[in-house]
Every structure is written in C-alpha cells, then in structure tokens.
Amino acid sequence: xxxxxxxxxxxxxxxxxxxxxxxxxxxxxxxxxxxxxxxxxxxxxxxxxxxxxxxxxxxxxxxxxxxxxxxxxxxxxxxxxxxxxxxxxxxxxxxxxxxxxxxxxxxxxxxxxxxxxxxxxxxxxxxxxxxxxxxxxxxxxxxxxxxxxxxxxxxxxxxxxxxxxxxxxxxxxxxxxxxxxxxxxxx
Numbered sequence: 001x002x003x004x005x006x007x008x009x010x011x012x013x014x015x016x017x018x019x020x021x022x023x024x025x026x027x028x029x030x031x032x033x034x035x036x037x038x039x040x041x042x043x044x045x046x047x048x049x050x051x052x053x054x055x056x057x058x059x060x061x062x063x064x065x066x067x068x069x070x071x072x073x074x075x076x077x078x079x080x081x082x083x084x085x086x087x088x089x090x091x092x093x094x095x096x097x098x099x100x101x102x103x104x105x106x107x108x109x110x111x112x113x114x115x116x117x118x119x120x121x122x123x124x125x126x127x128x129x130x131x132x133x134x135x136x137x138x139x140x141x142x143x144x145x146x147x148x149x150x151x152x153x154x155x156x157x158x159x160x161x162x163x164x165x166x167x168x169x170x171x172x173x174x175x176x177x178x179x180x181x182x183x184x185x186x187x
Contacts, residue, residue, distance in 0.1 A: 043158050047170055048150040051177040055184035057114040057137040057145045063183045064117055064135055073183040076172040086111050090119060096168040106133065122155075129155040145184075149177055 040046065053060055063069075067080035067090070074080075078101060082090035088108050095101040106121030109132070116136045123129035136148040151173075153161075 043156060044152070044154045045158060045162065045166070046150060046152045047166075047173055048148070049170075049173045049177055051147050051149070051181055052140065053145045053147055053181040053184050054143075055145060055181075055187075056143045057139050059187060060137055060145045060147065060180065060184045061114045061117075063180055063187060073179050074176060075179055076176040082108075084108065084111055084117070092121075094172075096165055096172055098168065099165070106131075110134070123157070127155055129153070129157040129161060147177060147180070149173055 070080040079093035106119035110118035118134035133151040138146040
C-alpha cells in the first residue's frame with residue numbers, strides 16, 4: 001500500500017469512527033422539562049410545550065398571525081413578516097438568549113384559523129438542520145385555550161447543535177408561550 005494512499009484513508013476512517021460513536025451514543029431526556037423524549041435520537045430531537053391561556057382560540061390566533069406586531073411582544077421571534085397562507089414563506093428573525101439573532105425563511109405547511117399554524121424551516125441545505133414548528137390551539141371550557149407549541153428538529157448538524165442551542169431553545173419556547181398568553185389576555 002502506498003504511503004499517500006494510507007494518509008488519505010485515515011481521515012475517512014476517523015470520520016466513520018466518529019459517525020459510529022455518534023450513532024451509538026444516546027441520551028435520556030426528562031419529561032418534566034416539557035420535552036417529548038420519545039422520538040429523540042442523535043439526528044432528531046423534539047421540544048414540546050403546553051400552556052393554557054385565559055383567552056379564546058380566536059384571540060390567541062389573532063396574536064399569532066399578526067406578524068407585524070411580533071417585535072412588540074415576542075421575546076423569541078423578534079421580527080416576522082409574510083403572508084399567512086399555506087405554501088407561503090415567512091421571514092423570521094429568531095433570538096435565543098445569549099446568541100446573535102438569526103434569520104430564517106420557513107414555508108407554511110398548515111394554516112387552519114383558530115386551530116393550527118405550522119411551518120418548516122432549514123439552515124442552508126435540506127438535511128443539515130431542519131425544523132418543523134407548530135402552534136396547535138384547542139378550545140377549553142370557559143373561553144380558554146390550550147396551546148401545544150412544539151418543534152421537531154432533524155439533520156446531520158444536530159449532534160453539534162444540541163449542546164449549543166437546546167436549553168436556550170427550550171427557554172425561548174416557554175418565554176414565547178408566556179408572552180403570547182399575556183398578549184392574548186390583554187389584547
């Protein structure tokens with residue numbers, strides 16, 4: 001075997017070794033953090049939160065789809081623009097605590113007034129860092145609303161990203177939920 005051939009194969013072998021280690025390493029999640037750990041894996045994880053809001057679904061929905069007002073109340077999605085219709089792209093600026101804001105252009109998958117708003121976004125190319133984000137509204141007794149706010153993440157960058165953004169993203173979901181509840185009640 002030529003020496004040059006051996007040296008070029010080492011990075012490839014090292015890459016396979018790292019990939020094998022990533023695929024075989026798992027982690028447990030605590031259901032009390034608001035995280036659905038049942039589908040977590042090295043290249044997939046979910047964040048799922050729930051909040052009950054003292055306002056009817058119509059009012060909660062009106063806050064969610066008033067994109068121009070996001071800078072006034074939303075601590076996570078600090079800017080939003082676009083047409084709220086299936087297939088349309090939104091322009092969102094997301095701010096995680098302690099990080100510079102980043103912009104994404106997700107495509108709307110579901111727009112069911114007073115029931116569900118869902119989009120899919122990605123970082124650069126499909127399969128690197130993809131997310132499907134949803135707000136699901138359920139009418140409760142006494143004019144209240146249950147908000148299920150979740151996101152499923154997938155992609156090859158997740159093993160790196162998890163340590164960098166996971167906890168901050170969970171915090172941001174809870175902060176958004178609280179701000180949305182307050183906005184819907186006082187609107």
